[in-house]
Amino acid sequence: MSTEITISNVSRGFNGHTVLDNVNLTVRDGELLALLGPSGSGKTTLLRLIAGLDQPDSGSIAIGGTEATQAHPAARGVGFVFQHYALFRHMNVFENIAFPLRIRKTPKAEVNVKVTELLKLIQLETLAGRYPAQLSGGQRQRVALARALASQPRVLLLDEPFGALDAVVRRDLRRWLRQLHEEMHITTIFVTHDQEEAFDLADRIVIMNGGKICQQGAPIDIYQHPADVFVHEFLGESNHITGHAAGGIIFADAGFPVAEAANAPDGPAEIYVRPHHVLLRPRSNGGTGWVINRISATGAHARISVANASTTLEASMTVDALLASGLTDHMPVDITFAGGTVFPTADSQPLKLQVLKPRLAV
Amino acid sequence: MAGNAAGKSAGRIALITIALLFMVLFLLLPLIVVFAQALSSGFEAYFSSIADPNVQSAIWMTLIIAAVAVPANLAFGIAASWCIGRFEFTGRNLLITLIDLPFSISPVIAGLLEVLLFGLNGLLGGWLSAHNYQIIFALPGMILATIFVTFPFVAREVIPLVQEQGNEEEEAAVTLGANFWQIFWRISLPKIRWGLLYGVLLCNARAMGEFGAVSVVSGKVFGETDTLSLAVESLYGSYETQAAFAVASLLALLALVTLVAKATVEFFLRDEMNAVKRKRTV
Numbered sequence: 001m002s003t004e005i006t007i008s009n010v011s012r013g014f015n016g017h018t019v020l021d022n023v024n025l026t027v028r029d030g031e032l033l034a035l036l037g038p039s040g041s042g043k044t045t046l047l048r049l050i051a052g053l054d055q056p057d058s059g060s061i062a063i064g065g066t067e068a069t070q071a072h073p074a075a076r077g078v079g080f081v082f083q084h085y086a087l088f089r090h091m092n093v094f095e096n097i098a099f100p101l102r103i104r105k106t107p108k109a110e111v112n113v114k115v116t117e118l119l120k121l122i123q124l125e126t127l128a129g130r131y132p133a134q135l136s137g138g139q140r141q142r143v144a145l146a147r148a149l150a151s152q153p154r155v156l157l158l159d160e161p162f163g164a165l166d167a168v169v170r171r172d173l174r175r176w177l178r179q180l181h182e183e184m185h186i187t188t189i190f191v192t193h194d195q196e197e198a199f200d201l202a203d204r205i206v207i208m209n210g211g212k213i214c215q216q217g218a219p220i221d222i223y224q225h226p227a228d229v230f231v232h233e234f235l236g237e238s239n240h241i242t243g244h245a246a247g248g249i250i251f252a253d254a255g256f257p258v259a260e261a262a263n264a265p266d267g268p269a270e271i272y273v274r275p276h277h278v279l280l281r282p283r284s285n286g287g288t289g290w291v292i293n294r295i296s297a298t299g300a301h302a303r304i305s306v307a308n309a310s311t312t313l314e315a316s317m318t319v320d321a322l323l324a325s326g327l328t329d330h331m332p333v334d335i336t337f338a339g340g341t342v343f344p345t346a347d348s349q350p351l352k353l354q355v356l357k358p359r360l361a362v
Numbered sequence: 363m364a365g366n367a368a369g370k371s372a373g374r375i376a377l378i379t380i381a382l383l384f385m386v387l388f389l390l391l392p393l394i395v396v397f398a399q400a401l402s403s404g405f406e407a408y409f410s411s412i413a414d415p416n417v418q419s420a421i422w423m424t425l426i427i428a429a430v431a432v433p434a435n436l437a438f439g440i441a442a443s444w445c446i447g448r449f450e451f452t453g454r455n456l457l458i459t460l461i462d463l464p465f466s467i468s469p470v471i472a473g474l475l476e477v478l479l480f481g482l483n484g485l486l487g488g489w490l491s492a493h494n495y496q497i498i499f500a501l502p503g504m505i506l507a508t509i510f511v512t513f514p515f516v517a518r519e520v521i522p523l524v525q526e527q528g529n530e531e532e533e534a535a536v537t538l539g540a541n542f543w544q545i546f547w548r549i550s551l552p553k554i555r556w557g558l559l560y561g562v563l564l565c566n567a568r569a570m571g572e573f574g575a576v577s578v579v580s581g582k583v584f585g586e587t588d589t590l591s592l593a594v595e596s597l598y599g600s601y602e603t604q605a606a607f608a609v610a611s612l613l614a615l616l617a618l619v620t621l622v623a624k625a626t627v628e629f630f631l632r633d634e635m636n637a638v639k640r641k642r643t644v
Contacts (some may be wrong), residue, residue: 053533073536080537086530090552101540103548144534152540 003064003077003154003187004028005050010047010059019045020056021211030185030350032178035190035200038234042211043191044083047157051080064154076155079148079186083160085140087132093143094119100151118146121180138169145177149184158190162197174201197233199223204259207231229343232272239278239313241271242256250342254310259337265344273340278315281325283332292331297322306333396614399607411605412612416585420593420609421575425589427576427589428569431508435565437560439516443554447524448532458521464513474580476503499581504589507575512565519561556631563627567620571613573629 005027011151012020020042027033035043038092050061052073060069068076097118101111119125122142132140141161148156161177162170178201181188192198198205199219206216215227226232233240243252245264250271251257258271280292293305293312302322304315313335317325327333401408411417442461446454464472479496482485490497497503501615531553551558573591582585584596590613598606 051537053537074539074541080534082530082534084530086532086534088534088549090555099535099540099548103538103540147534147538200628327521 004029005155005187005189006062006065007046007050008060008062010046010049010056010061012042012049012054012056016186019211020049022059023211023213025206025213027187027189027217028204030187032181032188032190032201032203032251034192034198034205035208035235036195036198036205037208039193041208043208044159046193046208047159047189050155051078051157052076053080056277077153078152078153078155078157081141081144081148081156081158081161085132085144087140087143087147089132090130092131093124093135096143097146097150099147104151114150118150121149122146134329136169137165138173141165141173149186154187156186156188158188160192161173161190162192162194172199177201181267189237207234209234218251226341229270229272232341236274237314238272238274241272241273241311241313243269245342245344247267252311254308256311259340261342264342267344270343272343273313273337275303275316277337277339278306278313279336279338280304280315280317280327280333282327283334290333290335291325292329295322295327295329306335347361374383393614396607396610399604400611402607403604407604408608408611410453411602411608412414414605416442417593417605417609418590419585420588420590421612423501423504424570424589424591425575427505428566430505431512431569432562432566434509435486435516436562438513439520439561440551440558442517443520443524444550446521448529461517464511469507469511469572469574470578473507473575476507476510476575476579480506490531498579499583499587503579504576504587507579508569508572511575512568515565515568516558516561517558520554521565523557534621556627560624560631563620563624567617570616 007023007025007027010020010023011018023042023046025046029188035046037043046052049056050063052068052071052075058067060067062068063076063078073080076112088099093100094115097115098111103113106114115128116125122145124139124142124146127135127139130221132143135143145158145161162173165173190201204216205219205222207214207222209230215222215231221359222231225236226235232238241252241254241258243250245251245261245266247266248260248261248262248264249257250261250264250269252271256274283290289308290306291308291324293307295304297303297319300319301320302317302319304317304322304327306313306315315335371620442457445451477498478484478487480503482491482498484498487498495502497506501549503532531549532545535549540548569588571591572589573595576589577592577595580589580592582588582592582596584593588596592608594610594613597609
């Protein structure tokens with residue numbers, strides 16, 4: 001049975017404040033989808049609407065081809081994992097997981113078998129008698145997941161599943177969840193504000209801002225081809241340079257040429273360059289006044305702050321490349337931009353994406 | 363330095379002494395006096411004054427009143443905390459204020475209001491007497507007065523607990539397929555059980571010990587419309603000091619039992635509240 005989810009023209013407001021603004025989205029059967037956006041972008045509200053914990057002001061939601069906009073949460077076949085787990089504090093781990101089975105009057109023997117199975121799945125067989133207050137954050141998260149799975153949902157919804165966990169636990173749990181998804185293939189939607197998490201885990205990412213969907217697609221596509229300035233800035237660091245296009249060449253307003261962009265219309269332009277696209281080498285001759293301010297190496301990667309009289313840029317490279325290049329603090333350098341995106345702003349036309357072609361060193 | 367420390371410890375000793383003296387004078391001594399007076403003519407006299415039919419009737423009245431008033435306020439407390447804790451609605455603050463009203467009104471006034479309402483010349487008195495319903499100077503009136511006075515006890519304990527705990531667990535239960543009553547019995551009620559028990563204990567202690575409001579509406583017919591606390595007064599008023607103290611000792615015993623139970627519940631309640639807070643900070 002297909003569990004495709006179709007969200008059509010859904011809007012929702014609270015106290016006159018629009019939280020979701022005419023959202024359309026299709027979630028494919030068996031997909032692992034991330035709703036990514038800053039806080040207040042409406043992603044959790046969308047998740048709650050899908051679960052039936054809240055109703056849209058307008059629009060409709062269909063699950064598996066069946067209209068479900070007004071359906072009771074219990075009738076939707078949806079498992080929901082809350083950000084703070086929402087474990088039943090007066091029940092031990094076993095009873096928490098058994099809850100959906102017990103309320104369905106499942107025979108005792110069957111409950112035992114299923115719960116034991118799920119405990120094994122989340123690797124907490126030995127802690128069946130513990131109460132939620134006696135568990136670590138990661139353990140609680142896994143219990144919440146097992147409890148959601150016990151009702152055999154068609155769709156799994158996770159609200160900031162790793163938000164309250166420390167970095168190492170978060171990474172382990174992420175891998176475990178990915179593996180689980182590959183085994184079970186339940187259609188899964190998770191909400192996060194952490195782009196690394198979304199990129200690491202999801203088949204497809206939906207980026208939300210201000211109650212609207214800005215862009216959706218495979219992680220690599222979104223990163224390579226951001227649809228607008230917001231997406232570009234939200235997905236990782238970038239250098240923002242205000243400039244203008246003239247005769248197929250993009251210039252920074254500070255004067256230096258940035259790159260070629262043959263099809264860019266003449267006029268003002270916003271230029272975004274990722275740090276790893278800023279290439280540096282020791283100055284050969286002449287020179288344009290770029291000097292390294294500071295190099296900070298953290299693990300495998302180095303960040304280099306480089307400036308001329310008017311502009312400061314961030315560059316990054318692997319520490320190996322840095323050592324090979326012979327770059328040091330306060331060294332005069334030449335810069336090449338290996339890539340980037342320009343958003344023409346002339347004539348207030350809609351923002352258009354163009355990938356910059358590298359140009360000679362400046 | 364040493365002088366300062368000595369001064370500090372002297373101050374501490376003085377404060378502790380004052381506190382202890384105060385406790386002995388106002389709490390311990392009266393308790394001892396109650397039991398000493400009750401047993402002043404020996405155990406036989408003590409038990410015979412308790413076995414007196416009028417006193418027996420007072421014990422029954424007290425138990426009946428508590429047996430009605432406490433469950434009534436338990437049900438009300440759960441309903442009110444459910445409403446106030448879970449929903450935002452117009453009149454929510456008014457409801458909270460109304461729940462507190464019995465705390466701010468003198469019980470005697472509460473009793474008087476009831477007489478004005480249900481008494482023979484009261485607002486509803488004519489209709490009631492025409493249909494032969496006796497409320498004032500009878501058990502129903504005493505129960506109503508007690509319910510009014512003990513109205514806030516359960517609700518006041520449970521409302522903050524419900525607000526503190528939030529309703530994520532109920533939402534989780536909904537998504538897991540539970541219906542309203544399954545959520546109520548299996549999630550919401552167990553979540554607040556210690557707070558509820560605490561409220562019931564306080565409510566019960568007050569219901570059994572209430573004097574003012576019940577005194578106004580009872581008519582004080584000895585052996586008929588008399589509770590334990592009313593009996594103490596009427597016995598003492600008729601110079602049966604030993605019997606008055608014997609009855610008072612029953613109320614004192616009730617207070618002691620309540621105190622122990624309260625401390626036990628507080629222990630569990632604190633555990634539960636701490637668990638809630640820990641969960642929040644994770």
